[in-house]
Amino acid sequence: MPDELRTIQVTVNGTKYDRQVRCRKLLSDFIREDLRLVGTHVGCEHGICGACTVLFNGQTIRSCLMFAVQADGAEITTVEGLARGGQLHPLQEAFWENHGVQCGYCTPGFLLTALELLQRNPNPTEEEVRIGIAGNICRCTGYQHIIESVLAAAAKMGAKTV
Ligand code: FES
Ligand code: FES
Structure with missing residues (x-):
C-alpha cells in the first residue's frame, strides 16, 4: 500500500x-x-x-x-x-523537589501517567500510585522517589496533606 x-x-x-x-x-x-x-x-x-x-x-x-x-x-x-505561564505544574514541582528525576528520559511519560491518575483519583494511596504507574519503566530511580513525588503532588494539588 x-x-x-x-x-x-x-x-x-x-x-x-x-x-x-x-x-x-x-x-x-x-x-x-x-x-x-x-x-x-x-x-x-x-x-x-x-x-x-x-x-x-x-x-x-x-x-x-x-x-x-x-x-x-x-x-x-x-x-x-503542563507548565503554564512559566510556572511548573505541581507534578513537575513535586518531581523536582522529591528527586523523582535522574536521567529524565522516562519523566515525561511518568508525568502524564501521574496526571491522569490524579485526575481520576486525587487522593491515591501509595499502593494505588504503584499500580497507576506500573506501565511505565524507569531505569534509574528505583521508583520510590517517583512514588513519593506523585504523593507529594497530590498534596500540593490540595487533595490531602502528607
Ligand atoms: S516508546 Fe512507546 S511505549 Fe516505549
Ligand atoms: S530517570 Fe532515568 S529512566 Fe527514569
Whole structure:
C-alpha cells in the first residue's frame, strides 16, 4: 500500500495544527519531528516502556502505537503543555523537589501517567500510585522517589496533606 499523504487537524497543548502526514508516520514521530515537541520521548517503540505517553482526548496513550492520521480531530497534551505561564505544574514541582528525576528520559511519560491518575483519583494511596504507574519503566530511580513525588503532588494539588 502506498504511503500516502493525508491532511490532519490536531490540537496539541491548546494549539491547533493542520499538517500533511504520511499514513505510516507514528504519532510519536509526528509530535517530535513535525511539531518539534521533543519532550515526548521514544524508548522501545513497541508499547512497553511508556516514555512516549501523552494524553489523547484526556486519556493516556502510547504515541508509538498510533499513527498520526489516527489523531485527526484529537486533543493531545504533551509534557510541554503542563507548565503554564512559566510556572511548573505541581507534578513537575513535586518531581523536582522529591528527586523523582535522574536521567529524565522516562519523566515525561511518568508525568502524564501521574496526571491522569490524579485526575481520576486525587487522593491515591501509595499502593494505588504503584499500580497507576506500573506501565511505565524507569531505569534509574528505583521508583520510590517517583512514588513519593506523585504523593507529594497530590498534596500540593490540595487533595490531602502528607
Ligand atoms: S516508546 Fe512507546 S511505549 Fe516505549
Ligand atoms: S530517570 Fe532515568 S529512566 Fe527514569
